[in-house]
Amino acid sequence: METNFGTSTPYSVGIEEEFQLVDPDSLELVSRIEPILDSVGGQTIRERVAPELLQSMLEISTRIAVTVEEAVDEVVDLRSRLGRIAADHGVALAASGTHPFSRCEAQGVTDRPRYTELADRLGWLVSRQPVFGLHVHIGAGSAAKAVACADGLRNHVPELLALSANSPLRHGRPTGHASTRATILEDLPRAGLPPALESFETFERYVEHGVRAGCFPDYTHIWWDVRPHPRLGTVEMRICDAQTHVSSVAAIAALVQSLAATVGSAFECGDVAPAGPAILLEENRRRAARDGLEARLIDLEDDTERPASDAIRALVERCAPAADALGCAEELELVEQILVCGNGADEQLRVYDETDDPHAVVQRLVEQTTGEPAPLVF
Numbered sequence: 001m002e003t004n005f006g007t008s009t010p011y012s013v014g015i016e017e018e019f020q021l022v023d024p025d026s027l028e029l030v031s032r033i034e035p036i037l038d039s040v041g042g043q044t045i046r047e048r049v050a051p052e053l054l055q056s057m058l059e060i061s062t063r064i065a066v067t068v069e070e071a072v073d074e075v076v077d078l079r080s081r082l083g084r085i086a087a088d089h090g091v092a093l094a095a096s097g098t099h100p101f102s103r104c105e106a107q108g109v110t111d112r113p114r115y116t117e118l119a120d121r122l123g124w125l126v127s128r129q130p131v132f133g134l135h136v137h138i139g140a141g142s143a144a145k146a147v148a149c150a151d152g153l154r155n156h157v158p159e160l161l162a163l164s165a166n167s168p169l170r171h172g173r174p175t176g177h178a179s180t181r182a183t184i185l186e187d188l189p190r191a192g193l194p195p196a197l198e199s200f201e202t203f204e205r206y207v208e209h210g211v212r213a214g215c216f217p218d219y220t221h222i223w224w225d226v227r228p229h230p231r232l233g234t235v236e237m238r239i240c241d242a243q244t245h246v247s248s249v250a251a252i253a254a255l256v257q258s259l260a261a262t263v264g265s266a267f268e269c270g271d272v273a274p275a276g277p278a279i280l281l282e283e284n285r286r287r288a289a290r291d292g293l294e295a296r297l298i299d300l301e302d303d304t305e306r307p308a309s310d311a312i313r314a315l316v317e318r319c320a321p322a323a324d325a326l327g328c329a330e331e332l333e334l335v336e337q338i339l340v341c342g343n344g345a346d347e348q349l350r351v352y353d354e355t356d357d358p359h360a361v362v363q364r365l366v367e368q369t370t371g372e373p374a375p376l377v378f
Contacts, residue, residue: 001204001219004233005140008064011261011326012139014234015071015253016061017079018052018132018242019369020094021086022102027362029102029130031055033110035089040082048078053115054107054130058082058093064139068257068328072250079246083370094365096344097132097167097181097241100358104129104171118221125188131181132242134164136253137234138260143200145264146228148272149235151196152263153226153256155276157239158284158297159315161225162308163335164240164252165292166344172358178292178345181241182285185223190216193282194224196275203228225285235260244344244368247334254331258319261326276300292345293338309339 023030033055040046050059060078065071083093105127109119119126140146165178177183186192190210197203207219216222219230225239237256243249266272280298287295288308295308316335323332342350351361 001207001230003143003230005142005146005230007233008139009066010139010141011257011264012064012066013068013071013253013257014062014064014137014232015075015249016059016133016135016137017075017095017249018134019058019060019082020096020099020130020132020365021056021058021091022094022099022362022366024087024090024092024366027101027359027366029056029099029107030091031108032086032089032091033058036082036086036091039085039088045078045081048074049082051110051112051115052130053110053118053126055110056102056107057110057130057132058086067326068250068254068331071253072246072331075249076246079370092366093369094362095132095242095244095369096348096365097165097179098170098184099130100169100348100352100361100365101172122188128184128187131167131184133181133238134240134242134249134252136237136240136256137229137232138237138257139233140228140235140260140264143228143230145267146230146233146235147197147200147203148267149260149263150194150226150228151198151275152267152273153235153237153259154194154196155273155281155300156259156315157193157225158281158288158295159308159312160237160252160255161239161285162288162292162295162297163255163312163338163343164243164248165288166241166243166348168292168345168349169352169358169361174349174352177290178294178343179241179289182239182289188223190221191223192225193278193285194226195278197228198275200228241344244347244365248338248344250331251334251338254323254328255316255319255335257326257328258323258332259315261322262319265322293343312339 062074167181
C-alpha cells in the first residue's frame with residue numbers, strides 16, 4: 001500500500017467541498033459537470049476541480065495548507081472563480097448536504113470508469129444519491145499516528161455531525177432529520193462509523209482482505225465517517241455536511257485540525273484515549289443526524305446525557321491550546337457563533353417555515369454559497 005505519511009507539515013490541513021449544480025431559474029439540479037470541467041481545463045484551478053459520482057455534482061480541493069486561514073482563503077477563491085465559470089454555462093453553485101427538492105433518481109451518472117463501475121456495484125443505492133459533503137484532511141506524521149488520530153476523532157463524530165448538519169429537506173419537504181445526508185450514507189457499504197482500528201496493521205489487513213475477496217478495488221471505496229488516507233498521508237474527516245457559509249467551513253476545519261493535534265500530541269506521550277463503545281457512538285450519531293444541535297448526546301465517560309451544544313463547547317475548550325499553537329484560534333471561536341445562531345439545518349428550516357417553499361431555500365443557498373458571506377450575529 002502506497003503511504004505518504006510525514007511528507008507534509010504536521011497537522012497540515014486540506015479541505016474538500018462537494019457542490020450542487022443547479023439551474024438558476026428553476027433551481028433544479030442539472031447534469032452540467034462536463035462543460036464546466038472543459039472550461040477549467042486550461043486554467044490554473046483545473047487540478048483543484050473534479051467530477052463526482054453524479055453529473056450534477058462538482059468537487060473542489062484545496063492545496064496542502066499549514067493553517068486553516070490559508071486553506072479557507074483558497075476555498076473563498078475557488079468558490080468565487082468556479083461560480084463565475086458555472087454562470088457562463090447557465091449554472092449556479094449551491095452548498096448543502098442534500099438538494100431540498102430535486103428528485104434524486106433523475107440525476108445522471110458521470111461518465112468515468114470509477115463512477116460507472118461504482119454505479120454497477122451499488123445498483124439501486126445510486127438513486128438515493130446525490131448527497132454533498134465537506135471533508136477535512138489533516139496531515140499525519142506516521143501511519144501509527146494517523147490511526148491514533150482516526151480513532152480519537154471517531155469518538156467525536158457525533159459532535160461534528162451535530163455542528164455541521166445542513167440537510168433537513170429532501171424531495172420538497174422536511175425529513176425530520178437535521179442531516180438527511182448522514183442517514184442516507186449509512187445505506188452504503190463500508191460507510192458510517194468506523195471500527196476502532198488501534199493499529200495501521202489492522203487497517204492494512206482490513207483492506208487486504210476486502211481487495212482479495214473482491215469486495216472493493218482499493219481503500220478509497222471505504223467510506224467511513226473518518227478514515228486514514230495513506231496515499232495522501234492524512235486522516236480524513238468525512239462526516240460533515242457541505243456548508244453553505246465559508247465561516248462554517250472555517251469553524252469546522254479549525255475544530256478538526258485542533259482536535260487531531262490534541263489527540264496526536266497525546267499519542268506521542270503515550271496517552272491514548274480508549275475507543276468509545278460502538279453502541280453509544282452509533283446512538284449518538286443517530287441522535288445528531290436527527291436533531292442536530294438540539295440532540296442530547298450520551299457522555300462516553302459516565303453514560304449520562306447532555307445537550308450537543310454542551311458537548312461541542314467542552315470539545316472546543318479541550319482543543320483550545322492546540323488551536324493557539326496551530327494559529328487557528330480565531331477560526332475555532334466561530335464554533336460558538338454556530339452554537340448561538342444555529343447550524344445550516346436550522347437556517348434552512350427557518351427559511352422554509354417563513355415561505356413554505358423549498359425553492360426559496362435553494363435560492364438562499366445559491367446566494368450565500370458564492371456571494372458575500374453573511375456575517376453571523378450574536
